Amino acid sequence: xxxxxxxxxxxxxxVGAVSDAGVRLVGLNFFAxxxxxxxxxxxxxxxxxxxxxxxxxVTVGIGERLGVSGFNALYGVRVDGVAAGEQDELAITNITxxxxxxxxxxxxxxxxxxxxxxxxxxxxxxxxxAVVGRARAAGAGNVGILFDIYHxxxxxxxxxxxxxxxxxxxxxxxxxxxxxxxxxxxxQLDLDGYLTRLEQAGYTGWVGLEYKPTVPTVDSLAWLxxxxxxxxxxxxTGAQGSEADPGDRGAxxxxxxxxxxxxxxxxxxxxxxSxxxxxxSxxxxxxx
Numbered sequence: 001x002x003x004x005x006x007x008x009x010x011x012x013x014x015v016g017a018v019s020d021a022g023v024r025l026v027g028l029n030f031f032a033x034x035x036x037x038x039x040x041x042x043x044x045x046x047x048x049x050x051x052x053x054x055x056x057x058v059t060v061g062i063g064e065r066l067g068v069s070g071f072n073a074l075y076g077v078r079v080d081g082v083a084a085g086e087q088d089e090l091a092i093t094n095i096t097x098x099x100x101x102x103x104x105x106x107x108x109x110x111x112x113x114x115x116x117x118x119x120x121x122x123x124x125x126x127x128x129x130a131v132v133g134r135a136r137a138a139g140a141g142n143v144g145i146l147f148d149i150y151h152x153x154x155x156x157x158x159x160x161x162x163x164x165x166x167x168x169x170x171x172x173x174x175x176x177x178x179x180x181x182x183x184x185x186x187x188q189l190d191l192d193g194y195l196t197r198l199e200q201a202g203y204t205g206w207v208g209l210e211y212k213p214t215v216p217t218v219d220s221l222a223w224l225x226x227x228x229x230x231x232x233x234x235x236x237t238g239a240q241g242s243e244a245d246p247g248d249r250g251a252x253x254x255x256x257x258x259x260x261x262x263x264x265x266x267x268x269x270x271x272x273x274s275x276x277x278x279x280x281s282x283x284x285x286x287x288x
Contacts, residue, residue: 011058015065025066026206027110027172030098031055032074040120041074043098044091046082052094060101069206070108070172072146073098075131078119092134099140108171110146111135115154123155125162132169144171149194150210153178159194167201176211183211183220 018025031052033039042048052073059071073095078084099109111131113122122128128145135143147170152159163170175195177187184191195207213220 011062015062018066025068027070027072027208028059028063028066028068029072029074030059032072033076035074038118039077040114040116040118041076043073043094044076044087045079046086046090047079048076049090049094053097056098056101060098060105060107063102063107064105068105068107070110071098071102072110072112072172074112074114075120075122078121084121088131091131092138095131095135095143096138096140099135099143103140103142108142108144109135109140110144110172112146112148113151113155113157114148115151124157125152125166129166129169145169146172146174147198148174148210149189149191150174150176150178150181153189159189160197163194163197163201167198167203170198170203170205172205172208173198173203174208174210176209180214181212182214183209184223186214 030043031054032041033048033051041052043052062068063071075091076087078087095109095111102109111122111128113124113128114120115123122131125145125147132143132145145166147162147166149159151174152162173195175184175191176182177184177189177191180187211220
């Protein structure tokens, strides 16, 4: 959301747009500031912490109305004049409070490593895992890692080692190929192999397709065979991208980074049929 709180009419418009689209929203961002500008979350910044806290009930309330199963709590950048330790202590307080609210509707809170030039302190899976560990030790058992393979690879993380070390803490997965952030097959990452390893490690959650298609969106799904997509045959469906941010781009969910604008993956993102986990179709996944 672009503001810490939102008028009920704006909330109603967003909820109505998702409902009218006939999709399910599974992920939603807490207030994270100006993501297109200097911000990447505010929850660890003392001067802006109250903005995050004021937004918790609004965001969880939207999630309750739409059946959201997870909320992304972007950590925030390092700021001048504030010790890193002070920011980290504040972050744990805010994350655990948000997790308590999310638990009230049976949802999780995600902690995401992010790439790019901003002074964002969570870069590798180990960074996010450390925050998750502290939050869980504080009683927030529903906090987990948002395992974005594109961001982790862009930051030089060893994806295979990260899966081995931290799969038990993974609460949500997002993919894009690297370099370029296109659909699978446009870069050099073994995305199918990584998803297989996550599945073997016990991951059964959603897989968000947060890539920039190099071809029309429907064509960009050619890598995902129909038989591996969840859909009307007994699988849940969801909305576009991965984690929604209902803000100044209108009520329609769109990626808070750069999703394919109409894709996403269902729980597990693997296999098909009643005995397996389906992968996403253009009408599934989460939205950001």
